[in-house]
Amino acid sequence: MAQTPAKAPVRPLSGIFKGVKYAVNEPFITGALLYILTRGPADIRGRILGPFRTNLLSKNGTQRLAKLITALKWLTAIGVAKRINLGLNRLALNNWTFGRPGAPFEFGPSKRELVVITGGSSGFGYEMVKLFANKARVIVLDVSPFPDELARLSDVYFYRCDVTDTPAVVNLCDEIRKTHGNPSVLINNAGIGIGKTVLETSNEQCEKLFQVNLISHFVLIREFLPDMLKMKKGHIVTIASMASFHAAPGLLDYCCSKVGALYLNDGIRAECLTRYPGGEGICTTSVHPSWHQTGILNSTVTKTLQKHGIVPDPAINVSKLVVDQVLAARSGRLHVPLSEESKSGIRYWPMWYQDMMMGYVFPKSKKGFEFGKDKDSKLSE
Structure with missing residues (x-):
């Protein structure tokens, strides 16, 4: 929450x-x-x-x-x-259009649209479930228990699901289609972080992170995109990160998974424009939050960030933008807050300037924050 x-x-x-x-x-x-x-x-x-x-x-x-x-x-x-x-x-x-080709979405009290959200029990997903509840039917997939306040919402359905279990996800998607119909909106929101260096991270931890943060996106897109193409409408939302644009020490696995999520979003957009009949009616949006209070940031890390002058924003700041984007049927790339947009081009800065700005060259202050530097900067143990 x-x-x-x-x-x-x-x-x-x-x-x-x-x-x-x-x-x-x-x-x-x-x-x-x-x-x-x-x-x-x-x-x-x-x-x-x-x-x-x-x-x-x-x-x-x-x-x-x-x-x-x-x-x-x-x-x-x-x-x-x-x-x-x-x-x-x-x-x-936005696929080179001011509007959107394809069949119109029907959000509203009639709740004709079906939205699938992974990781909907907390953080960004929690807020999105609340915001979508009056506009559409909502399916939530999460390995964590579903909050009572969300369970009480009408036309919101929860499925306990570990997105790293691909066969189970595939079976569940089939059940969703038979019980609720075909989703027109897929929000790949589930994500985890470790906050340790590569040498401190086990193979099992790394594999799980990629399964949650990236592989599950492929699985769910394969399950739901075909019917979106048949309906000539759909929206795939990828919750990536500002980490998509920078390989931060102590957060490399997370950054790699998020740049992969960005490329998956861009690649699906390209395939919809060039390879799939009806693909012009599919919206794709990648979302790149900076510091926000979600389940990934534990209380210790949050306090440590605040000591360094970094105050994570509420999750609702991201969730509201995502919901507005979906309701408006627009494709795009969202940087949250918008002031972070200029940092998305960091990979194109001269390497010497990148090193200087990130403090890799000259001695850095011992007070600077770095993931995995000490026990107070690790996301998990």
Whole structure:
């Protein structure tokens, strides 16, 4: 069950820096300022520049102002280019359509759609079950007991299931189809983490992690995608992670499983666009949360993170975005929070810059957080 995190300590300088960074990267702000300084009314321009006449513009004011205008031109052009790139990426991720081909979804009080959620007893899944309950029939697969508050919801059905047992999963999927019909939404949400280095992790632990975090996705997609194609509608949601984009020491198995989940999402999208009749009606969404309070983070790790200024957000922040995405019948890639989106390109940074930013080169502070560094930073024993 999601917990409300403690409030993060207030850092005025950090807030100012974020504000300046936002303004510099927002073309509406830089463009507006550029227009005012070059074509705006003289009185408004005077009010803006007035406070700087006695300091920054007191010497060589004309040249400095010209340099500022040049910088604003570049910032505006780069910002517009980024916006265009972002828009084209979102269009591509939505199968190059502004809407969605295929049969319409019928979410609402009639509950004609059937949603399958793995790992629905806690964390993101728990919140998604609650949010979907009024819009669709919901099937929950989880190895953990089902909370009473969810069991009381109407048209919500729980199946105790270990997703690492492939034959059992296949049999259960057949039972679901016979009892409830064909799911139109599959949310591969179940996930586990260990938080130890490779040499501290056993083969059995590693195999189980990949079975839960990745192999089960393949199994369930094979079970439910064929009928989605026949219905000409479907949505496959993959709960990946920001770990999909970075191989963090002490978390390598988890990161590898999550980059695999991302590639599976992207690959299924490509196959639906090119190989499967009716595939254009299938939505695919990968979700990349950062620090969020789910069952993966035990209480000890959560407290350790908070000591380092990292306060996990509530699970509902992710779950609501996922449900909104499904109800809107949009494909895409969700970074939560949105500010994390820029970090998804970390693999394209120069290697020397990656090493410097991650602290691999210069001596790091002993106070820095790293998974698996000590007993308080391990997700499981």
